[in-house]
Amino acid sequence: MQPTRTLTAHCTLSHPADGQPLLTINNEHAKAEISLFGAHVLRYQRHGEPASLWLSDKAVLDGSKPIRGGIPLCWPWFGPAPARVGSGKPAHGFARTSLWTLDGVSDHGDGTLVHLSLRDTDASRALWPHAFELELDVLVGKELSLVLTTRNTGKTPLTCNAALHTYLQISAPEAVSVTGLGEPYADKLTGQDGQQQGALTLSAAMDRIYRQAEAMVMVKDGDRTTKVVSGNHDSVVVWNPWAEGATAMTDMSDDGYRTMLCVEAAITADAGITVAPDEEHSFSTVII
Ligand code: TA6
Numbered sequence: 001m002q003p004t005r006t007l008t009a010h011c012t013l014s015h016p017a018d019g020q021p022l023l024t025i026n027n028e029h030a031k032a033e034i035s036l037f038g039a040h041v042l043r044y045q046r047h048g049e050p051a052s053l054w055l056s057d058k059a060v061l062d063g064s065k066p067i068r069g070g071i072p073l074c075w076p077w078f079g080p081a082p083a084r085v086g087s088g089k090p091a092h093g094f095a096r097t098s099l100w101t102l103d104g105v106s107d108h109g110d111g112t113l114v115h116l117s118l119r120d121t122d123a124s125r126a127l128w129p130h131a132f133e134l135e136l137d138v139l140v141g142k143e144l145s146l147v148l149t150t151r152n153t154g155k156t157p158l159t160c161n162a163a164l165h166t167y168l169q170i171s172a173p174e175a176v177s178v179t180g181l182g183e184p185y186a187d188k189l190t191g192q193d194g195q196q197q198g199a200l201t202l203s204a205a206m207d208r209i210y211r212q213a214e215a216m217v218m219v220k221d222g223d224r225t226t227k228v229v230s231g232n233h234d235s236v237v238v239w240n241p242w243a244e245g246a247t248a249m250t251d252m253s254d255d256g257y258r259t260m261l262c263v264e265a266a267i268t269a270d271a272g273i274t275v276a277p278d279e280e281h282s283f284s285t286v287i288i
Contacts, residue, residue, distance in 0.1 A: 054260035117139065164285045
Protein backbone atom coordinates (compact mmCIF):
# COMPACT_ATOMS: atom_id res chain seq x y z
CA MET A 1 0.00 0.00 0.00
CA GLN A 2 1.33 3.44 -0.91
CA PRO A 3 1.90 5.92 1.90
CA THR A 4 -0.42 8.84 2.52
CA ARG A 5 1.13 11.98 1.03
CA THR A 6 0.68 15.43 2.43
CA LEU A 7 0.02 17.68 -0.58
CA THR A 8 -0.71 20.94 1.21
CA ALA A 9 -1.37 22.01 4.80
CA HIS A 10 -5.00 21.00 4.27
CA CYS A 11 -4.93 18.17 1.74
CA THR A 12 -3.61 14.62 1.71
CA LEU A 13 -3.58 11.93 -0.98
CA SER A 14 -4.10 8.35 0.19
CA HIS A 15 -4.55 4.99 -1.51
CA PRO A 16 -7.10 3.01 0.51
CA ALA A 17 -6.46 -0.76 0.20
CA ASP A 18 -9.95 -1.43 -1.17
CA GLY A 19 -10.41 1.81 -3.04
CA GLN A 20 -9.07 4.34 -5.48
CA PRO A 21 -6.70 7.30 -4.88
CA LEU A 22 -8.45 9.65 -2.50
CA LEU A 23 -7.94 13.32 -1.66
CA THR A 24 -8.92 14.28 1.86
CA ILE A 25 -9.33 17.98 2.53
CA ASN A 26 -9.80 19.53 5.91
CA ASN A 27 -9.41 23.30 6.09
CA GLU A 28 -10.78 26.09 8.25
CA HIS A 29 -14.12 26.00 6.39
CA ALA A 30 -15.01 22.39 5.72
CA LYS A 31 -13.88 18.84 5.14
CA ALA A 32 -14.27 16.92 1.90
CA GLU A 33 -13.18 13.79 0.09
CA ILE A 34 -12.57 13.55 -3.65
CA SER A 35 -11.85 10.25 -5.41
CA LEU A 36 -9.59 10.39 -8.45
CA PHE A 37 -11.87 7.68 -9.83
CA GLY A 38 -14.34 9.85 -11.70
CA ALA A 39 -13.01 13.11 -10.16
CA HIS A 40 -15.86 12.33 -7.83
CA VAL A 41 -16.57 14.57 -4.84
CA LEU A 42 -17.69 11.96 -2.32
CA ARG A 43 -18.25 14.08 0.76
CA TYR A 44 -18.48 17.74 1.69
CA GLN A 45 -19.34 19.02 5.13
CA ARG A 46 -18.90 22.48 6.59
CA HIS A 47 -17.57 22.44 10.13
CA GLY A 48 -20.35 22.42 12.69
CA GLU A 49 -23.01 21.57 10.10
CA PRO A 50 -24.53 18.34 8.80
CA ALA A 51 -23.09 16.89 5.59
CA SER A 52 -24.25 18.65 2.42
CA LEU A 53 -23.76 15.64 0.17
CA TRP A 54 -25.28 12.19 0.46
CA LEU A 55 -23.09 9.14 -0.09
CA SER A 56 -24.73 5.73 -0.13
CA ASP A 57 -23.70 3.45 2.72
CA LYS A 58 -23.52 0.77 0.01
CA ALA A 59 -21.50 2.84 -2.46
CA VAL A 60 -18.83 0.78 -4.26
CA LEU A 61 -15.56 2.71 -4.08
CA ASP A 62 -13.12 0.21 -5.60
CA GLY A 63 -13.51 1.43 -9.18
CA SER A 64 -15.53 -1.56 -10.36
CA LYS A 65 -18.68 0.54 -10.97
CA PRO A 66 -19.90 4.14 -10.75
CA ILE A 67 -20.11 5.57 -7.23
CA ARG A 68 -23.61 6.05 -5.79
CA GLY A 69 -23.73 9.45 -4.12
CA GLY A 70 -21.57 12.56 -3.91
CA ILE A 71 -21.24 14.31 -7.28
CA PRO A 72 -20.81 11.94 -10.23
CA LEU A 73 -19.75 13.67 -13.45
CA CYS A 74 -21.96 12.59 -16.34
CA TRP A 75 -20.02 13.20 -19.55
CA PRO A 76 -19.92 13.16 -22.61
CA TRP A 77 -23.55 12.12 -22.47
CA PHE A 78 -26.32 12.15 -19.89
CA GLY A 79 -28.43 9.03 -19.28
CA PRO A 80 -28.42 6.45 -22.07
CA ALA A 81 -26.06 7.27 -24.94
CA PRO A 82 -27.87 9.32 -27.63
CA ALA A 83 -28.25 8.03 -31.18
CA ARG A 84 -25.29 10.14 -32.39
CA VAL A 85 -23.05 8.16 -30.00
CA GLY A 86 -24.58 4.72 -30.61
CA SER A 87 -26.03 1.96 -28.48
CA GLY A 88 -24.37 -0.34 -25.98
CA LYS A 89 -22.44 2.43 -24.24
CA PRO A 90 -22.37 2.99 -20.46
CA ALA A 91 -25.11 5.18 -18.97
CA HIS A 92 -23.98 8.74 -18.20
CA GLY A 93 -20.77 8.34 -20.21
CA PHE A 94 -17.30 7.31 -19.12
CA ALA A 95 -15.94 10.29 -17.16
CA ARG A 96 -17.36 8.94 -13.90
CA THR A 97 -15.63 5.58 -14.37
CA SER A 98 -12.24 6.89 -15.52
CA LEU A 99 -9.19 7.51 -13.41
CA TRP A 100 -8.41 11.23 -13.56
CA THR A 101 -5.09 13.01 -13.25
CA LEU A 102 -4.44 15.26 -10.30
CA ASP A 103 -2.90 18.42 -11.78
CA GLY A 104 -2.65 20.48 -8.64
CA VAL A 105 -3.89 21.40 -5.17
CA SER A 106 -3.44 24.74 -3.45
CA ASP A 107 -4.68 26.36 -0.27
CA HIS A 108 -6.17 29.85 -0.38
CA GLY A 109 -8.01 32.10 2.04
CA ASP A 110 -11.36 31.03 0.63
CA GLY A 111 -10.60 27.31 0.56
CA THR A 112 -8.62 24.52 -1.04
CA LEU A 113 -8.56 24.42 -4.82
CA VAL A 114 -8.20 21.08 -6.59
CA HIS A 115 -7.57 20.78 -10.29
CA LEU A 116 -8.21 17.43 -12.04
CA SER A 117 -8.15 16.46 -15.69
CA LEU A 118 -8.98 13.65 -18.08
CA ARG A 119 -7.73 13.23 -21.64
CA ASP A 120 -8.81 10.91 -24.42
CA THR A 121 -7.27 7.45 -24.54
CA ASP A 122 -7.65 4.43 -26.84
CA ALA A 123 -10.44 3.23 -24.53
CA SER A 124 -12.30 6.56 -24.58
CA ARG A 125 -11.96 6.88 -28.38
CA ALA A 126 -13.43 3.38 -28.77
CA LEU A 127 -16.56 4.69 -26.99
CA TRP A 128 -16.53 8.23 -28.35
CA PRO A 129 -14.18 9.15 -31.20
CA HIS A 130 -12.98 12.57 -30.06
CA ALA A 131 -9.81 14.17 -28.76
CA PHE A 132 -10.56 16.17 -25.63
CA GLU A 133 -9.36 17.48 -22.36
CA LEU A 134 -11.91 17.55 -19.57
CA GLU A 135 -11.08 19.60 -16.51
CA LEU A 136 -12.70 19.80 -13.12
CA ASP A 137 -11.90 22.65 -10.74
CA VAL A 138 -13.19 22.11 -7.23
CA LEU A 139 -13.03 24.71 -4.48
CA VAL A 140 -13.65 23.32 -1.02
CA GLY A 141 -14.44 26.32 1.15
CA LYS A 142 -17.42 27.81 2.91
CA GLU A 143 -19.12 26.81 -0.31
CA LEU A 144 -18.40 23.85 -2.54
CA SER A 145 -17.79 25.00 -6.08
CA LEU A 146 -17.31 22.85 -9.19
CA VAL A 147 -16.48 23.98 -12.72
CA LEU A 148 -16.43 21.36 -15.49
CA THR A 149 -14.65 22.40 -18.68
CA THR A 150 -14.74 20.53 -21.98
CA ARG A 151 -11.84 21.44 -24.28
CA ASN A 152 -11.76 20.19 -27.83
CA THR A 153 -8.17 19.19 -28.61
CA GLY A 154 -9.13 17.54 -31.91
CA LYS A 155 -9.56 18.82 -35.45
CA THR A 156 -13.34 18.39 -35.79
CA PRO A 157 -16.19 19.79 -33.66
CA LEU A 158 -17.38 17.65 -30.75
CA THR A 159 -20.89 17.48 -29.31
CA CYS A 160 -21.62 16.40 -25.75
CA ASN A 161 -24.10 16.42 -22.89
CA ALA A 162 -23.19 16.51 -19.22
CA ALA A 163 -24.36 16.78 -15.63
CA LEU A 164 -22.95 17.57 -12.23
CA HIS A 165 -25.17 14.87 -10.72
CA THR A 166 -25.28 16.25 -7.17
CA TYR A 167 -26.75 14.00 -4.45
CA LEU A 168 -27.85 16.29 -1.62
CA GLN A 169 -28.30 14.94 1.89
CA ILE A 170 -31.83 15.55 3.23
CA SER A 171 -33.38 14.81 6.62
CA ALA A 172 -36.57 13.25 5.21
CA PRO A 173 -38.62 13.68 2.01
CA GLU A 174 -41.58 15.10 3.94
CA ALA A 175 -39.39 17.94 5.26
CA VAL A 176 -38.22 19.10 1.82
CA SER A 177 -39.51 21.69 -0.62
CA VAL A 178 -37.64 22.95 -3.68
CA THR A 179 -38.04 26.35 -5.35
CA GLY A 180 -36.37 28.07 -8.30
CA LEU A 181 -37.04 25.27 -10.77
CA GLY A 182 -39.28 27.30 -13.07
CA GLU A 183 -42.53 25.87 -14.41
CA PRO A 184 -42.14 23.58 -17.43
CA TYR A 185 -40.55 20.19 -16.95
CA ALA A 186 -40.11 16.96 -18.85
CA ASP A 187 -41.12 13.97 -16.75
CA LYS A 188 -38.77 11.12 -17.63
CA LEU A 189 -40.93 8.62 -15.73
CA THR A 190 -44.11 9.26 -17.74
CA GLY A 191 -42.62 10.73 -20.91
CA GLN A 192 -45.05 13.65 -20.49
CA ASP A 193 -44.42 17.37 -20.07
CA GLY A 194 -45.65 19.02 -16.88
CA GLN A 195 -45.97 22.43 -15.26
CA GLN A 196 -44.59 22.99 -11.78
CA GLN A 197 -47.14 24.69 -9.51
CA GLY A 198 -45.43 26.33 -6.53
CA ALA A 199 -42.66 24.60 -4.62
CA LEU A 200 -41.78 21.02 -5.49
CA THR A 201 -42.47 18.50 -2.72
CA LEU A 202 -41.56 14.83 -2.59
CA SER A 203 -44.03 11.98 -2.19
CA ALA A 204 -43.15 9.52 -4.97
CA ALA A 205 -40.40 8.60 -7.42
CA MET A 206 -39.28 11.59 -9.43
CA ASP A 207 -37.08 12.07 -12.49
CA ARG A 208 -37.64 15.46 -14.07
CA ILE A 209 -35.77 17.86 -16.32
CA TYR A 210 -36.51 21.53 -15.65
CA ARG A 211 -35.40 23.58 -18.66
CA GLN A 212 -36.29 27.03 -17.33
CA ALA A 213 -34.83 26.80 -13.85
CA GLU A 214 -33.39 29.87 -12.19
CA ALA A 215 -29.66 30.10 -11.55
CA MET A 216 -30.37 29.48 -7.86
CA VAL A 217 -32.41 26.45 -6.81
CA MET A 218 -33.26 26.40 -3.10
CA VAL A 219 -33.78 23.14 -1.23
CA LYS A 220 -35.56 23.87 2.05
CA ASP A 221 -35.26 21.02 4.52
CA GLY A 222 -36.87 21.91 7.84
CA ASP A 223 -34.76 24.75 9.25
CA ARG A 224 -31.98 24.23 6.76
CA THR A 225 -31.78 25.68 3.26
CA THR A 226 -29.24 24.49 0.70
CA LYS A 227 -28.73 26.64 -2.37
CA VAL A 228 -27.58 25.08 -5.61
CA VAL A 229 -26.32 27.92 -7.82
CA SER A 230 -25.43 26.91 -11.35
CA GLY A 231 -24.20 28.63 -14.48
CA ASN A 232 -24.00 27.96 -18.24
CA HIS A 233 -26.14 24.82 -17.95
CA ASP A 234 -29.41 24.36 -19.87
CA SER A 235 -31.44 22.50 -17.25
CA VAL A 236 -31.74 21.26 -13.71
CA VAL A 237 -32.56 17.59 -13.16
CA VAL A 238 -34.36 16.47 -10.00
CA TRP A 239 -34.24 12.77 -9.17
CA ASN A 240 -35.32 10.52 -6.34
CA PRO A 241 -35.80 6.79 -7.03
CA TRP A 242 -38.21 6.30 -4.07
CA ALA A 243 -38.63 2.94 -2.34
CA GLU A 244 -39.03 0.70 -5.37
CA GLY A 245 -36.12 2.28 -7.18
CA ALA A 246 -33.88 2.08 -4.12
CA THR A 247 -34.71 -1.59 -3.58
CA ALA A 248 -33.81 -2.33 -7.18
CA MET A 249 -30.34 -0.82 -6.77
CA THR A 250 -27.64 -2.99 -5.21
CA ASP A 251 -25.66 0.07 -4.12
CA MET A 252 -28.46 1.86 -2.24
CA SER A 253 -30.09 0.73 1.03
CA ASP A 254 -33.82 0.15 0.77
CA ASP A 255 -34.45 3.32 2.79
CA GLY A 256 -31.59 5.27 1.16
CA TYR A 257 -34.05 7.28 -0.92
CA ARG A 258 -35.30 8.94 2.29
CA THR A 259 -32.07 10.82 2.88
CA MET A 260 -31.09 11.90 -0.65
CA LEU A 261 -32.30 14.18 -3.40
CA CYS A 262 -30.43 14.79 -6.62
CA VAL A 263 -30.46 18.38 -7.89
CA GLU A 264 -28.24 18.43 -10.94
CA ALA A 265 -26.95 21.23 -13.14
CA ALA A 266 -27.01 19.64 -16.57
CA ILE A 267 -26.75 19.99 -20.33
CA THR A 268 -29.65 17.79 -21.43
CA ALA A 269 -30.79 19.33 -24.73
CA ASP A 270 -30.91 16.71 -27.51
CA ALA A 271 -28.52 18.88 -29.52
CA GLY A 272 -26.07 18.98 -26.58
CA ILE A 273 -23.34 21.58 -26.80
CA THR A 274 -20.94 21.69 -29.70
CA VAL A 275 -17.36 22.74 -29.06
CA ALA A 276 -15.19 23.74 -32.02
CA PRO A 277 -11.53 22.67 -32.27
CA ASP A 278 -9.34 24.57 -29.77
CA GLU A 279 -12.45 25.96 -28.08
CA GLU A 280 -13.84 25.10 -24.66
CA HIS A 281 -17.11 25.12 -22.76
CA SER A 282 -17.52 25.38 -18.99
CA PHE A 283 -20.48 25.05 -16.69
CA SER A 284 -20.63 25.18 -12.95
CA THR A 285 -22.47 24.51 -9.76
CA VAL A 286 -21.96 25.88 -6.27
CA ILE A 287 -23.45 24.28 -3.18
CA ILE A 288 -24.14 26.93 -0.55
O1 TA6 B 1 -30.28 12.13 -13.14
C1 TA6 B 1 -31.28 11.22 -13.04
C2 TA6 B 1 -30.89 9.92 -13.68
O2 TA6 B 1 -30.53 10.12 -15.03
C3 TA6 B 1 -32.03 8.94 -13.51
O3 TA6 B 1 -32.72 8.67 -14.70
C4 TA6 B 1 -31.43 7.77 -12.79
O4 TA6 B 1 -31.33 6.62 -13.49
C5 TA6 B 1 -30.15 8.34 -12.22
O5 TA6 B 1 -29.73 9.37 -13.05
C6 TA6 B 1 -29.04 7.43 -11.79
O6 TA6 B 1 -28.35 6.86 -12.84
P1 TA6 B 1 -27.25 5.78 -12.54
O7 TA6 B 1 -26.69 5.38 -13.88
O8 TA6 B 1 -26.20 6.42 -11.66
O9 TA6 B 1 -27.92 4.63 -11.81
